[in-house]
Amino acid sequence: MGRLEIVNLSQSFPRDDGSRLQVLENLNLVVQDKEFVCILGSSGCGKTTLLRLIAGLDTAESGAILLDGEEMKGTNAKVGMVFQEYSLFPWRTVLDNVAFGLEMQGAGREERYRIAEQYLELVGLTQFAKSYPSELSGGMRQRVAVARALALDPVVLLMDEPFGALDAQTRNMLQHELLGIWEKTKKTIVFITHSVDEAVFLADRIIVLTPRPGKVCETISLELPRPRDRTSVEFAKFRRYVLDLINQPESHSSKV
Amino acid sequence: MNIIRDTAHRIREHWLGALALVLALVVWECYASLVVRNSFLLPGPTDVFSAFISLLEKGILLADFEVSLLHFAIGLSGALLIGIPIGIAMGWNSRADQFLNPVIEILRPIPPLAWIPFAIIWFGFTPVSAGFVIFVGAVFPILINTYTGFRGVPRIFVEAGRMLGCTRTRDQIRYIAFPAALPSVVSGIRIATGVGWMCLVAAELFGVSNNGLGKDLWFYYNLHQMDAVVVYMLLLGLIGLAIDMVFRYYIDRHFLKWRTGEVA
Numbered sequence: 078m079g080r081l082e083i084v085n086l087s088q089s090f091p092r093d094d095g096s097r098l099q100v101l102e103n104l105n106l107v108v109q110d111k112e113f114v115c116i117l118g119s120s121g122c123g124k125t126t127l128l129r130l131i132a133g134l135d136t137a138e139s140g141a142i143l144l145d146g147e148e149m150k151g152t153n154a155k156v157g158m159v160f161q162e163y164s165l166f167p168w169r170t171v172l173d174n175v176a177f178g179l180e181m182q183g184a185g186r187e188e189r190y191r192i193a194e195q196y197l198e199l200v201g202l203t204q205f206a207k208s209y210p211s212e213l214s215g216g217m218r219q220r221v222a223v224a225r226a227l228a229l230d231p232v233v234l235l236m237d238e239p240f241g242a243l244d245a246q247t248r249n250m251l252q253h254e255l256l257g258i259w260e261k262t263k264k265t266i267v268f269i270t271h272s273v274d275e276a277v278f279l280a281d282r283i284i285v286l287t288p289r290p291g292k293v294c295e296t297i298s299l300e301l302p303r304p305r306d307r308t309s310v311e312f313a314k315f316r317r318y319v320l321d322l323i324n325q326p327e328s329h330s331s332k333v
Numbered sequence: 334m335n336i337i338r339d340t341a342h343r344i345r346e347h348w349l350g351a352l353a354l355v356l357a358l359v360v361w362e363c364y365a366s367l368v369v370r371n372s373f374l375l376p377g378p379t380d381v382f383s384a385f386i387s388l389l390e391k392g393i394l395l396a397d398f399e400v401s402l403l404h405f406a407i408g409l410s411g412a413l414l415i416g417i418p419i420g421i422a423m424g425w426n427s428r429a430d431q432f433l434n435p436v437i438e439i440l441r442p443i444p445p446l447a448w449i450p451f452a453i454i455w456f457g458f459t460p461v462s463a464g465f466v467i468f469v470g471a472v473f474p475i476l477i478n479t480y481t482g483f484r485g486v487p488r489i490f491v492e493a494g495r496m497l498g499c500t501r502t503r504d505q506i507r508y509i510a511f512p513a514a515l516p517s518v519v520s521g522i523r524i525a526t527g528v529g530w531m532c533l534v535a536a537e538l539f540g541v542s543n544n545g546l547g548k549d550l551w552f553y554y555n556l557h558q559m560d561a562v563v564v565y566m567l568l569l570g571l572i573g574l575a576i577d578m579v580f581r582y583y584i585d586r587h588f589l590k591w592r593t594g595e596v597a
Contacts, residue, residue, distance in 0.1 A: 178497035
């Protein structure tokens with residue numbers, strides 16, 4: 078199971094003048110088991126802050142995050158993360174990167190390599206097992222990062238603009254592959270992006286956040302069959318709708 | 334085939350440098366034997382070579398080499414043993430940094446040779462005494478570079494590690510910070526070997542041993558055998574170069590091969 082429940086989550090950061098910058102305010106959100114959710118919002122709306130709180134990398138000021146009804150404190154092996162930046166360990170080979178989490182759990186050499194190889198196969202990089210990250214392209218590196226996060230078999234996979242730094246073509250390809258992986262592994266995915274196109278292509282549900290203080294502006298369920306055609310009329314309709322939401326955040330949040 | 338091609342390639346690449354070496358020897362020999370004509374003021378390469386042969390036959394050079402290496406090893410291991418843990422502590426923990434930094438900053442500029450009196454008082458005329466002077470020269474580059482390396486560990490590596498279950502400080506240092514900082518640590522050790530080696534002559538000057546490259550350099554100076562002095566000077570230089578080569582060609586390639594192809 079992987080049902081995430083976020084209750085009244087608030088977070089603020091100290092500003093130079095002594096006041097506090099409210100980044101998230103009483104945010105409530107439920108992500109169903111095996112659901113693919115994209116969180117969308119203009120930059121600075123607290124998307125990354127929210128994801129870091131779910132990950133357990135930071136501690137919230139108030140509120141709670143529950144996984145299958147149990148409150149989470151700190152990082153948790155049931156929650157995996159793919160970072161926006163380049164986060165692979167450059168001193169480890171691709172295989173040793175993927176095996177890192179298993180090594181931390183104390184798995185033996187043979188076992189962790191066997192599992193790591195499975196996940197490398199899942200992302201299609203078996204022949205690069207012995208390479209170092211510096212020898213891979215950006216898209217390949219993010220594939221390894223996905224394999225590394227999945228190797229611990231988490232129930233929730235958090236992704237923080239994982240394809241943001243890639244060129245459009247690679248990006249489309251990786252979105253496609255990610256959906257394949259999601260269908261095979263059936264994880265709950267919380268995916269952060271600022272690309273409307275990406276969100277409409279990937280998500281079961283898009284959650285649009287308002288700018289500071291961040292809270293849920295609107296939730297859009299995308300009942301479009303997959304694989305989705307980026308050029309179809311329905312796709313364009315959803316995209317236009319979400320774009321409008323993002324472009325007029327003030328008028329919309331005042332209605333709410 | 335390959336060996337022949339490699340050799341040909343090497344000759345093509347290095348013949349200019351080799352030519353310069355030969356020229357330097359010729360100029361040196363001509364200047365010494367035709368202009369200065371005093372092997373006390375300037376011994377020529379032939380004088381030096383015959384002095385080298387006679388020292389080698391007496392078996393002195395090997396004994397000197399062994400003793401110097403012992404001094405150097407004592408100094409460098411001490412520097413590694415002290416410098417790396419303190420560097421790690423200061424680089425990882427800002428409290429430790431604030432606490433230790435003033436002491437380090439005051440001790441660091443004191444020239445290693447200024448420690449010689451205390452080296453003698455504390456350790457007597459023993460190899461440890463010479464090792465201590467080398468230690469003082471070598472410890473700070475190692476400490477500072479370890480510190481800088483640990484400070485510069487990208488946060489994202491630590492966070493990626495935490496997401497993968499690397500949450501204990503000990504594990505974070507061992508599995509993430511240390512490998513990330515290793516290039517900086519290694520270059521610190523490399524600088525330290527250079528500085529330590531330079532301290533060697535002075536460290537052996539005050540008579541801690543009957544042998545040693547630095548010790549015998551002074552011994553032959555006192556006998557006014559300047560050709561032998563030049564033998565020791567060249568040996569010190571060549572061994573220093575050899576130690577540096579070990580770093581450049583062995584350690585960098587085997588420990589840091591993941592950096593090849595990285596622009597940073």
